[in-house]
Amino acid sequence: MSKDWINVAVVGCGRIYADAHRKAYTNSASTNNVVIGLCDLREDLVEEQLKWLKKEYERMLGKAKKKDKGVQVERLKFGLDNLKTYTSFEKMLDAVEGKCDLVDNCTPGRMHIPLSVKAMEHGYNAMAEKPPGLNWWDVKRAVEAEKKTKKCFQVNENVCYEKPVQAMRRVIAEGNLGAVIEIEVHFGHGGPYVPYFFGESGLPHFIDPLWSGGGCLQDLAPHGISRAFWPVGPGTRVVSCNTSVLERRLSPRIMSGKPFDNKLDDWAEATLEAYDPRTKKPFTMKVTTSWCQSFPFPFSIEGEKGIMSIGQDPKKKAYSPVIMADSGDVYFPLDEDNWEPFEGYPREVQIFCDNLLHGNKPSNTSAEYALRLEECLSIQYFSKLMKKKVTMDEMEQWGKGIAAKHSKDQDTIDEIVKALTGAVDQK
Numbered sequence: 001m002s003k004d005w006i007n008v009a010v011v012g013c014g015r016i017y018a019d020a021h022r023k024a025y026t027n028s029a030s031t032n033n034v035v036i037g038l039c040d041l042r043e044d045l046v047e048e049q050l051k052w053l054k055k056e057y058e059r060m061l062g063k064a065k066k067k068d069k070g071v072q073v074e075r076l077k078f079g080l081d082n083l084k085t086y087t088s089f090e091k092m093l094d095a096v097e098g099k100c101d102l103v104d105n106c107t108p109g110r111m112h113i114p115l116s117v118k119a120m121e122h123g124y125n126a127m128a129e130k131p132p133g134l135n136w137w138d139v140k141r142a143v144e145a146e147k148k149t150k151k152c153f154q155v156n157e158n159v160c161y162e163k164p165v166q167a168m169r170r171v172i173a174e175g176n177l178g179a180v181i182e183i184e185v186h187f188g189h190g191g192p193y194v195p196y197f198f199g200e201s202g203l204p205h206f207i208d209p210l211w212s213g214g215g216c217l218q219d220l221a222p223h224g225i226s227r228a229f230w231p232v233g234p235g236t237r238v239v240s241c242n243t244s245v246l247e248r249r250l251s252p253r254i255m256s257g258k259p260f261d262n263k264l265d266d267w268a269e270a271t272l273e274a275y276d277p278r279t280k281k282p283f284t285m286k287v288t289t290s291w292c293q294s295f296p297f298p299f300s301i302e303g304e305k306g307i308m309s310i311g312q313d314p315k316k317k318a319y320s321p322v323i324m325a326d327s328g329d330v331y332f333p334l335d336e337d338n339w340e341p342f343e344g345y346p347r348e349v350q351i352f353c354d355n356l357l358h359g360n361k362p363s364n365t366s367a368e369y370a371l372r373l374e375e376c377l378s379i380q381y382f383s384k385l386m387k388k389k390v391t392m393d394e395m396e397q398w399g400k401g402i403a404a405k406h407s408k409d410q411d412t413i414d415e416i417v418k419a420l421t422g423a424v425d426q427k
């Protein structure tokens, strides 16, 4: 592994790469990484991204040379000398052998786990966009790959890397909120845009069950839930769930001005019971997710000592964790660090690269978190399918029954996708 920076190979050069990830690699605080490979099935996209990144790296190199920044000059030159494009992921993995440390997976949901596992089996660390996978059975493969390969996986759930969210985790770990009692999450927007990639069904990947694993629950609940669930701390897990609403309200779904046939959930409401291993206590999590509207208050975390949220500190003007209690509101400071201060996307890359450079430390959103998060999504579908409150144990048993029928993991995962998304009411 390179000593001063992480060499990254990217797969998937579509919308999220162009809107967020490529900016993470050119962010002024991204001094610990450089991209050496870009891969997409579409040659036009990958060539366009090569042109953009080269131009940015040349501009940054010029600036670094003027400031006489030795290592940064070396890093950017290395990037410019090695950066190449590929239209085959397998060919890229072979071509970057001996140089690559980390694969950044920005492909649609169906490929998050398989391509990341392939990268880890090849000897690289891997990170992939949300949702973690198609369902919890899929994401187990990332946990197994971490164990088997000793490589690190990260789910790129960007909200976990926003400074106020990171500070909430610290504030809770320090005991300032006491035991968590109840979390409320409301997260929504008008629905996804038309991406580049369409599944075999002819639908954009966001609304093709076999490519997304589900609708608003798979697309938005990872963000909404992570903002309140991840701060509770490592090892927190869902135990049971009762889903009251799981339905499609809008048909056709209008995406980027075009109508599409859509059978997936665009509204979900559920009450989950979770367990916090730090306090050894259960808590309730009420989650509403929507592709039909947004909500004014994204979340609150009620604890023994008050209600926690993120607010604008009147003294410092910065957004930071606040605990509202009978004795008044208490604002807590953000952590100081060297990374991009405002945006989660560059921070998730910078912090993971920092962990890898310092003794291959696991990610703060490792495969274990990816699985815990995906369990929160799958169990909401499973409760609707079973038409009752269900436990994680029941879902595991159900998954085992399906797995027993198939010799290939992917067939099990696909059967689970079809069954879970088939439970969505068509309004």
Ligand SMILES: NC(=O)c1ccc[n+]([C@@H]2O[C@H](COP(=O)([O-])OP(=O)(O)OC[C@H]3O[C@@H](n4cnc5c(N)ncnc54)[C@H](O)[C@@H]3O)[C@@H](O)[C@H]2O)c1
Pocket: 011, 012, 013, 014, 015, 016, 017, 039, 040, 041, 042, 045, 087, 088, 089, 106, 107, 108, 109, 111, 129, 130, 131, 156, 157, 158, 195, 196, 197, 198, 205, 219
């Ligand atoms: N974190 C966020 O806020 C956020 C926002 C938007 C999208 N996303 C997630 O990012 C992922 C991608 O979404 P998008 O909007 O960029 O989609 P997109 O279709 O615009 O881009 C995906 C790209 O992956 C490429 N691809 C697919 N399979 C491939 C393979 N086997 N090898 C190489 N390239 C392959 C496609 O050709 C396409 O260009 C989705 O899972 C989505 O949920 C996250």
